[in-house]
Amino acid sequence: xxxxxxxxxxxxxxxxxxxxxxxxxxxxxxxxxxxxxxxxxxxxxxxxxxxxxxxxxxxxxxxxxxxxxxxxxxxxxxxxxxxxxxxxxxxxxxxxxxxxxxxxxxxxxxxxxxxxxxxxxxxxxxxxxxxxxxxxxxxxxxxxxxxxxxxxxxxxxxxxxxxxxxxxxxxxxxxxxxxxxxxxxxxxxxxxxxxxxxxxxxxxxxxxxxxxxxxx
Amino acid sequence: xxxxxxxxxxxxxxxxxxxxxxxxxxxxxxxxxxxxxxxxxxxxxxxxxxxxxxxxxxxxxxxxxxxxxxxxxxxxxxxxxxxxxxxxxxxxxxxxxxxxxxxxxxxxxxxxxxxxxxxxxxxxxxxxxxxxxxxxxxxxxxxxxxxxxxxxxxxxxxxxxxxxxxxxxxxxxxxxxxxxxxxxxxxxxxx
Numbered sequence: 001x002x003x004x005x006x007x008x009x010x011x012x013x014x015x016x017x018x019x020x021x022x023x024x025x026x027x028x029x030x031x032x033x034x035x036x037x038x039x040x041x042x043x044x045x046x047x048x049x050x051x052x053x054x055x056x057x058x059x060x061x062x063x064x065x066x067x068x069x070x071x072x073x074x075x076x077x078x079x080x081x082x083x084x085x086x087x088x089x090x091x092x093x094x095x096x097x098x099x100x101x102x103x104x105x106x107x108x109x110x111x112x113x114x115x116x117x118x119x120x121x122x123x124x125x126x127x128x129x130x131x132x133x134x135x136x137x138x139x140x141x142x143x144x145x146x147x148x149x150x151x152x153x154x155x156x157x158x159x160x161x162x163x164x165x166x167x168x169x170x171x172x173x174x175x176x177x178x179x180x181x182x183x184x185x186x187x188x189x190x191x192x193x194x195x196x197x198x199x200x201x202x203x204x205x206x207x208x209x210x211x212x213x214x215x216x
Numbered sequence: 217x218x219x220x221x222x223x224x225x226x227x228x229x230x231x232x233x234x235x236x237x238x239x240x241x242x243x244x245x246x247x248x249x250x251x252x253x254x255x256x257x258x259x260x261x262x263x264x265x266x267x268x269x270x271x272x273x274x275x276x277x278x279x280x281x282x283x284x285x286x287x288x289x290x291x292x293x294x295x296x297x298x299x300x301x302x303x304x305x306x307x308x309x310x311x312x313x314x315x316x317x318x319x320x321x322x323x324x325x326x327x328x329x330x331x332x333x334x335x336x337x338x339x340x341x342x343x344x345x346x347x348x349x350x351x352x353x354x355x356x357x358x359x360x361x362x363x364x365x366x367x368x369x370x371x372x373x374x375x376x377x378x379x380x381x382x383x384x385x386x387x388x389x390x391x392x393x394x395x396x397x398x399x400x401x402x403x404x405x406x407x
Contacts, residue, residue: 005348007355009328070345073352140352149355153326177226178233178325181363182370195374201231201271202378204238204387205299 005055005075005138007151011158011175014184015146018171023074023143029063035168036061037079040132047127050080050160052168058136074141078150078161081132085123093122137161148173230323231271236369237302237322241266242386253364255357259310260365265319267304268295277303297394309361316358325362332358 021028037051054060054067055075068076097118098110110118137152139161150161162173174180179196186192241262243249249260269277278300280291306319306329314333321328332354339350372382 005351008330009326010330010355011324011326012359070348073349075348140355142352142356145356147356147359149352149359153321153324153328174222175226176325177230178236178323178366179225179229180222181325181366182229182232182374185367185370192374196229199229199232199373202235202383203271203299204301204383204390205297206387 005140007138007140007149009153010149010151011153013148013150013162013165013173013175014180015148016172016174018169020143020146020169020171023069023141024065029065029068031168032063032068032076033061035164036063037081040081040083042128047083048080049132050078050164052164053077053079053136055138058134072142072144074143075138077136077138078157078164079134079136080157080160081134083127083130083132085126085130090119090123090126093126094119097122139165147176226324231301232370232373233325234269234271234301234303234322235373236366237305237320238296239369239372239382239386240365241302241305242389246389251365251368253361253368255360255364256311258361258364261308261310263306263308263317265304265306266292266302268292268300269303271299271301293390293393296390309358311357311361314354314357316354316361318358320362325366327358327362330355330358 021031032052035052037053038049040046040049052061052063053076054063055077056067058079060067063076068074094115098115101110101114101118102108137150137157139151140149142148148165150158152158152161158175162175165171165173176184182196183193186196240260243251244260244262251258251260266280267277268280278291278295280289280295301322303322304319305322307317309316309318316333317329317331319328320326332351335347335350339347342350372378
């Protein structure tokens with residue numbers, strides 16, 4: 001397994017609703033293809049874009065069974081490209097533009113509306129001039145068990161992953177959090193779910209005191 | 217599940233994950249860290265990093281790093297006594313001759329810095345495909361072990377036994393550890 005498919009960190013999801021498509025059918029690959037990654041458009045001030053790639057390398061959006069299906073697992077990756085302007089650079093350019101405005105108008109102050117306009121123009125210009133930084137995160141789907149492992153823990157990446165996965169495969173994903181795992185484990189048994197919903201944080205030191213008092 | 221907004225429930229009940237890690241620490245100390253799970257016994261060891269936070273998760277995290285056994289440090293004991301619970305724990309988990317390392321995040325049960333058992337000679341000679349499958353199976357086995365341990369916690373946590381016995385016993389354990397720390401701190405020098 002190479003670095004691209006290593007799960008150094010991962011969050012687990014389960015398929016909570018919907019019927020996943022047959023991973024052995026061409027239509028499965030077509031879905032990945034339809035939601036594949038396409039590069040950021042330089043013509044517009046877009047600062048982020050995401051889409052599927054294969055696990056081969058970051059430029060590979062040609063999905064084949066050989067690359068994707070590794071029974072009992074399916075493997076692909078989410079690529080997210082971001083253009084980020086450093087705050088220091090933004091502040092510097094804004095100050096330069098504000099100074100130019102003051103010299104041009106002979107005014108000591110830059111009106112608030114003009115300052116906002118300058119800031120937005122500078123930001124848009126810098127975004128267009130900034131090269132996007134690509135990042136990719138593996139997704140490993142244990143098809144039979146209905147569990148998906150996503151190789152990143154950041155909130156934004158997970159939101160993007162979940163949205164895209166659900167859109168691509170017409171299913172609903174649920175993160176396997178402490179509550180979700182407990183809930184699944186209960187098998188939907190009403191009494192168990194009620195007990196789970198009725199839990200509240202334990203104050204351990206107080207619990208010791210209460211028990212001692214009760215025993216006295 | 218039909219029980220409400222999943223995101224809100226995940227947030228509201230995140231404390232279960234932190235209580236699980238705290239319980240795991242307690243059980244490791246009291247029972248020696250051996251757990252008999254459905255797929256076989258495992259041994260759990262707390263490693264050189266543990267992080268504690270207030271029960272509601274709102275206070276600043278207090279991270280404790282020690283070359284070995286961060287959880288045995290006076291800082292960890294004091295944090296527990298002040299009502300904090302474990303938010304993050306670096307664990308070593310062994311089953312037979314196979315060993316995993318991972319940092320478990322309490323509020324989400326995410327896994328960080330995961331190290332799976334090294335490939336054996338047989339696997340190393342397999343093709344790339346077979347090696348990939350073996351690696352993912354190792355991740356899955358780790359996840360199953362974590363679920364098994366969490367299941368043990370839930371068995372107690374959702375039973376009357378929690379309030380009657382387990383939580384008070386953990387409270388006593390916290391106090392006893394803090395008292396032991398205080399005794400060590402004031403013990404006269406023998407020199």
